[in-house]
Amino acid sequence: MDLGLAGRRALVTGAGKGIGRSTALALHAAGARVVAVSRTQADLDSLVHEPFLEVTKEACDRWAGCRSPGCVAGGGPRQARTNQDPTCHRSFDVNLRAVIQVSQIVARGLVARGTPGAIVHVSSQASQRALTNHTVYCSTKGAIDMLTKVMALELGPHKIRVNAVNPTVVMTPMGQVNWSDPQKAKAMLDRIPLGQFAEVEHVVDSILFLLSDRSGMTTGSTLPVDGGFLAA
Numbered sequence: 094m095d096l097g098l099a100g101r102r103a104l105v106t107g108a109g110k111g112i113g114r115s116t117a118l119a120l121h122a123a124g125a126r127v128v129a130v131s132r133t134q135a136d137l138d139s140l141v142h143e144p145f146l147e148v149t150k151e152a153c154d155r156w157a158g159c160r161s162p163g164c165v166a167g168g169g170p171r172q173a174r175t176n177q178d179p180t181c182h183r184s185f186d187v188n189l190r191a192v193i194q195v196s197q198i199v200a201r202g203l204v205a206r207g208t209p210g211a212i213v214h215v216s217s218q219a220s221q222r223a224l225t226n227h228t229v230y231c232s233t234k235g236a237i238d239m240l241t242k243v244m245a246l247e248l249g250p251h252k253i254r255v256n257a258v259n260p261t262v263v264m265t266p267m268g269q270v271n272w273s274d275p276q277k278a279k280a281m282l283d284r285i286p287l288g289q290f291a292e293v294e295h296v297v298d299s300i301l302f303l304l305s306d307r308s309g310m311t312t313g314s315t316l317p318v319d320g321g322f323l324a325a
Contacts, residue, residue: 096305099124103304106195109136111265112215115293116300123301130195181229188233193240196255200248209252213303214241215296216257218319234259238315245313254312256303261319262290286321 103120107113109131117129117140131137196212203210219227220234237257244255262272262281272278272290282288299318302308317323 094307096123096301096307098301098305100126102126102128104128104130104195104199106130106191107215108140109133111267112260112263112293112296112300114140115297119297119301120304184229185233188230189236189240192237196240196244200244200253203253204248204251207251211254211256211304211308212244213300214255214257215300216241216259216315218259218261218317218322220259220315221323241315242313249312254303254308256308256311256313257315258296258299258303259315259317259319259323260291260296261285261322263296264290264292284322284325285319286325289320291318291320 098120101124103117103125105113105117105120105127108117108129113129113131114136117127121127129137129140192214196214199210199212202208214237216237217230217234219231220238222231224231238259241255241257248255262268268290272281278290282290296318299316303311303314303316
């Protein structure tokens with residue numbers, strides 16, 4: 094199915110690794126003009142296609158007229174309790190503050206230009222289910238879900254759609270390391286009706302759908318990519 098992404102401009106954050114990287118490559122393969130943003134220059138250098146560039150806030154402003162932008166990814170370590178240590182602050186900065194800032198930059202540009210568009214946030218099943226030793230992670234992802242709904246409400250009149258994808262454990266390199274313990278993995282897999290973790294492509298396909306006009310009447314949604322975890 095042609096998603097109609099060819100020729101559109103897309104801004105992908107967290108593009109150096111994992112879901113963000115695969116999303117940037119998939120958008121490029123679909124014919125979109127992609128700006129890739131990452132904290133690590135070496136990761137960007139490894140993206141061999143010319144359209145992938147590291148951008149600053151000013152570049153985000155210039156690209157804010159994109160027709161299908163804004164894939165925002167985040168991650169974070171497990172944290173057993175809420176506290177004020179640097180790890181806690183960093184998790185909020187990466188998982189929430191950065192998402193708010195980039196989304197606002199993109200949205201302001203779209204509104205100023207009178208351009209419709211779509212923004213997709215990468216949330217998690219952890220936004221809707223409490224997971225042991227994931228206090229900060231669950232909290233930040235829960236905030237992402239509500240950010241998505243509020244932005245959808247505010248930006249809908251401007252024909253800008255805002256959605257989120259909520260994956261289960263995804264078999265990125267980091268996911269493979271974090272869930273390599275069979276006992277730990279079994280405890281989670283037993284809660285997933287399909288009995289498997291998500292592959293990166295499962296999440297990327299959902300993101301591309303939400304960025305495309307094929308989802309033209311979908312906004313404010315949190316789309317589970319979880320094998321039924323949230324249905325159980």
